[in-house]
Amino acid sequence: MADLGVDLGFLKLRNPVLTASGTFGYGTEFLPFLDLAALGGIVVKGLYYGPREGNPPPRLVETASGLINAIGLQGVGVEHFVADVLPELRKHDTAVIVNVCGSTEEEYHQVIEFLDRHEGIAAYELNISCPNVKLNGACPAMDPWTTKTIVAEAKRRSRRPLIAKLTPNVTSIADIARAAEDGGADGVSLINTLLAMAVDLETRRPKLGNVLGGLSGPAIKPVALRMTYQVAQAVRIPVIGMGGICTGRDALEFMLVGAAAVQVGTASFVEPEAAVRIAREIGEYCDAHGLARASDIVGTLKTGR
């Protein structure tokens, strides 16, 4: 059996498969379906400092092999998370990564400073890329200078490793990734959802309460793969790839183009055990192809003749 372990430098994972924030709740929702210890780790739903109400419904639209969501980061806030969720997660031997949100720069710091006082968190994923929050889908990770500044200020305050989660809704994601690296990010994860919309031709109304949303699912995989490739070429810090991963082969494609680890997102809605199955399928591929370590495939894409 191949060794599936991943060393990100700042964090060791049992296998390359993490669950993507926003698609795995706070983790506890999936306990009826899988053993969290069978995962590389989990990234919990984005946390603002306080509870947050989110967007008016409808919040979801299904599209061709895809899903547009405009949840609006409804959530419980850090105090509830630490009091009620984290103790439950700590019973399971898995890396818990918290997706950190902020509607202001100060709020990112408040969330980090609060969580830093509690044990059981392996790293932070700085959500500078959620397209639903601000008007017209704008977010900090659309601008290199803002990205660098926010990452640097968050990193300075954090006692834990920091992964910057990037948006695909930019002209050059490699530039943003380099800015995150310059700001001191320990790693980057990508892609967040693609800004999207759907309309009803009969009612002539948008299908989402928020008008705009973020597209995820298998529909975005080729775009996500391309961006993961570009970012892996551009930075030296570990890259965590995601976007439409549904199978072990999907995950391995992201690793082939340079991702050290992957996140499984929308697939978990459809098949709650998807992330565990994908980790198993990575092992099966390695065994069938004589790979001693899954990480041996990372960045081995042959582009020359």
Place this chain on the structure above:
Amino acid sequence: MRHEPAARIIHKESWNDFHLLRLGSPILAEEAAPGRFLMVRTSDGFDPLLRRPISLHDAGSGWVEIFFRVAGRGTALLAEKKKGESVDCLGPLGNGYRLDGFGKKKTAWLVGGGRGIAPLFFLGRVLLAAGARVRVFYGGKTAAEIPLVDKFERAGLTAAISTDDGTAGFAGFVTALVERELQDGKPDGLFVCGPDPMMERLGRLAFERGLPAQLSLEAIMGCGFGACWGCVHKIKKDDAGKWRKICEDGPVFSAGEILWEEA
């Protein structure tokens, strides 16, 4: 809540766009209750991507039934499934109708519109078995869209029917039929499932008249088990309206806690 990757179809009935599947599955049957639902996968791959939430139509020893109407590509694919094939389901999910106190000498009115009739068969059977007096109100657009009337009759559940076009029973919305019948006396409880406008109308009516009512809400769901936060409705909580998950906090809510203005 369990994942049943292969529930075998052991019986199937179809009426035009409406379909009933009986699924052999002890693990789904074990936690079945009226008002709870399944998340049903409609393809083996990821297109259509999401499972479809479908309420339990009935359950027995080792089996559950779903009744649904073809509304798009997902349900059309599900409708193509034949007896002997299997269906991937999660469930039973959500909180069903609360039946405490609905025993002998209690009167329950069950009001279903269109495919919303689905959970009321299971509910009616359970209420009858508990000794309650049950009246069913079953509305559809036209006579061809109320296929379960005979099935209700056979189970001892007499249904007062309505059609929007007057081709069968009372001519008009089922809400109007219920309002008319309320003039002759109130039940101890109203149990409703149907399109939103119908439920809003009956929910408001029940609330105004101090009539206990339970409504089963419907929404597009991403997961069905509380992880995606996609299926919210505004629910009164500590005197304030909050977006609550239909899949996890519902799908059945009492009329008094549902806020309609902002839905």
